[in-house]
Amino acid sequence: MTFYRPSKQSEYVHIDSLFGEAGRNIIDSDLLESQFRHLMRVAVSVREGAISSSTLLKRRRSGSHKNSTYTAFREIGRVIRTVQLLRHLSDAPLHRRVTAATNKVESFNRFSQWVGFGSRGVIADNDPIEQEKAMKFNALLTNSVIFHNALDIAEIVRQLLEEGWEIDPEDLAHISPYLTEHIKRFGEYSTHELGIQPEAYDPKLDVDFTQLHDQELRAEGFGTAA
16 A cells, blocks of 8 residues: 655654655645635535435546546545554554454455355346346345344354353354355255244343453453443
C-alpha cells in the first residue's frame, strides 16, 4: 500500500521510508481547496438521498481522469487510507480487531464458495439480472446452512449443560458456524419431511457471556465493564 505525504516538506524520523522517495506521493492540497465546494455539494447530495453513491460512481467513470472533482475525491481517499494504515500499524487493539474481522470475512467467503460448488462458483451468464439472482440465491443458501449449523451447535451445548458440563464462553467464542464435514452438498433428496413442523427456535443458552465481554474490554484497555 502507498502512503502519501501531506506536503513535499514533510519528513518523519522513524517512518519516512514508508512514504517512498522524498518529493513523491504528495497530496494535492491545492486541488482539494479549489474543489472543496463541489466535494461538499456531492457529499450533501449523497447524504440527503438526492443521488446514490453507485450512480455517482458511474457518472464519474466517464472521462474520470480529466474530471477535477473525481481527482479531488481520489486525493481524499488517499488521505483517509494513509491515516487508517498508520492507525493500523500503531494501534494494537485496532490491529487485532481488523485481523479478526478480516479472518471472519475470508472464512465466510470460503464457506460461500464451498456451498456454491456448481460450475466451481463461476457465474457464466452475462445477464446482470441472472448474475444478481445467482449471487442472492447463493447468499440465501449460505446463510441457511450457517443458521442450521448454529442450531446444531446450540442443541449440543444444551445437552452438555444438562449432563453437568461447565461451558466456558471463551470455548464457544472459538466455535465457527462454517462447518462442512456433516453437510452433503448433493443431498438426500426426499419429500416425506416437507410436512413436518420444526420446533420453535430457542436462541437462549444458559451461559454467562458477560465474563468474555469483560475480558475483551480489559484486553483493549477499557477497564472492567460496569
